[in-house]
Amino acid sequence: ILCGEKKVRIPLEAQVTKQESKLKQLEDVSVIQDFLEVFTEELHGLPPPRQVEFCVDLIPSVAPVARTPYHLAPSKMKELSEQLKELSEKGFIRPSSSLWGAPVLFVKKKDGSF
Template sequence: VPSIHDQPIVSEFLDVFPDELPGIPPVREVEFNIELIPGAEPISKAPYRMAPIELKELKDQLQELLERGFIRPSVSP
């Protein structure tokens, strides 16, 4: 079984990495959840505003990525 210490970067920073890795996801004593309101819809709003010049640059970059096939339009509802 490979060990985390077999990784070259780990041997450089032994003080940062634990001897054994916890499982994924880590075991937690308390589980948290968010109670949703029945029938509530998520809002469709940008998390923050952009200056017009920043927005134009973003749109230009997205268009270029679309044209080159690196990204595709979202089809989520």
């Protein structure tokens, strides 16, 4: 391998065949087939293929990291409640009982709001 170039050696006896790359269709994605109720009716298709594919390797039966929740000042707790209620009403979020989560961090804007 040379600085981003890939050398491939093919023995003379080998036959080289060209295989057209098939773009994935929605029907090819098992997750979509397994959880149809989660996906909208207007699912227009998959995004174009990326140069780099990312994946997260999950480790079965790993317990979440137990941490004490951050303490919030009453003003921030009130703002959190209001924002969660608004996002829930708009349908952007929904109640969850997941053991995995992320902390909330508020940053004040120039006008003093969060």
